[in-house]
Amino acid sequence: MMVCMFIFDMIAVTLSQRIFGIDPHAVLDLENQIELNRNNVNSAKLYMGLVSFGSFILSSIIVISTFRKKLFPFTVLDKPPKLVNVIIGILLLITSIPLVNWLLDINRNIPIPSSTLRQFLEHQEELNNFTYDVILTGNTGIVVLLNIFLVGLLPALGEELFFRGIMLRIFKSLTRNIHLGVWLSAILFATLHIQVFKIVPMILLGALFGYVYYLSGSLWITIIMHFINNSIAVIIDHLEEPHTGGNLMLNDQAWYYIALSIALIAFLLFSLKKYNPNPPDLQIE
Numbered sequence: 294m295m296v297c298m299f300i301f302d303m304i305a306v307t308l309s310q311r312i313f314g315i316d317p318h319a320v321l322d323l324e325n326q327i328e329l330n331r332n333n334v335n336s337a338k339l340y341m342g343l344v345s346f347g348s349f350i351l352s353s354i355i356v357i358s359t360f361r362k363k364l365f366p367f368t369v370l371d372k373p374p375k376l377v378n379v380i381i382g383i384l385l386l387i388t389s390i391p392l393v394n395w396l397l398d399i400n401r402n403i404p405i406p407s408s409t410l411r412q413f414l415e416h417q418e419e420l421n422n423f424t425y426d427v428i429l430t431g432n433t434g435i436v437v438l439l440n441i442f443l444v445g446l447l448p449a450l451g452e453e454l455f456f457r458g459i460m461l462r463i464f465k466s467l468t469r470n471i472h473l474g475v476w477l478s479a480i481l482f483a484t485l486h487i488q489v490f491k492i493v494p495m496i497l498l499g500a501l502f503g504y505v506y507y508l509s510g511s512l513w514i515t516i517i518m519h520f521i522n523n524s525i526a527v528i529i530d531h532l533e534e535p536h537t538g539g540n541l542m543l544n545d546q547a548w549y550y551i552a553l554s555i556a557l558i559a560f561l562l563f564s565l566k567k568y569n570p571n572p573p574d575l576q577i578e
């Protein structure tokens with residue numbers, strides 16, 4: 294993955310400079326911010342799209358080829374998703390919102406003993422937010438669709454292929470335990486996003502996607518869930534100011550919503566298992 298990321302970084306920078314006349318690294322430089330115009334923003338979008346494609350989609354295809362397997366059968370993409378599984382997956386996204394928001398509040402309030410480390414992590418978070426804001430610049434309908442493609446579709450395809458379709462199966466094969474496979478791939482998923490102040494809820498979402506993949510036997514379900522989750526964030530960004538955090542920790546009634554969220558997640562996962570009594574083994578032979 295790192296090799297593909299490095300190669301596509303160079304390709305993306307070269308193409309962006311030739312087409313738009315500016316280095317995308319300069320556009321995404323938080324310390325020396327430049328005035329944004331159409332060329333600058335398009336340079337950053339092209340760069341992020343190519344790097345996302347190379348880092349996850351292409352690298353997944355290469356890794357799967359080393360196992361001497363075909364992409365679609367290996368990742369179970371050759372089987373169309375069942376409608377009931379899609380509905381359960383979407384309901385899982387909705388019902389997990391209170392729990393995710395609560396974990397996000399907890400994550401943000403975890404004390405970091407070293408002030409130097411905290412400053413570094415806060416700077417990294419600021420850099421990630423700045424990059425996200427640049428990529429989402431623009432309010433026309435075409436731009437919104439392009440942003441959904443860049444932030445919604447590409448990551449949904451690439452990250453699900455890599456983290457669930459490949460890494461979950463590798464961890465499961467190494468440990469011979471599906472739960473370790475799910476949680477180790479979820480931790481890797483959250484860690485590689487380099488968003489420390491969101492890492493706890495991201496691990497939860499990664500694990501939720503992992504269990505859905507295992508229980509449904511279809512990577513299409515998690516791709517759809519991931520796409521919807523990211524696309525809604527893009528649409529909300531264009532409609533209103535970004536959400537800066539909930540107050541679930543300060544509201545006593547929030548515990549009812551959190552408990553209900555956990556209960557509904559458990560019920561929906563049980564239902565997924567009921568509708569799919571023979572999940573795939575996911576062992577790499």
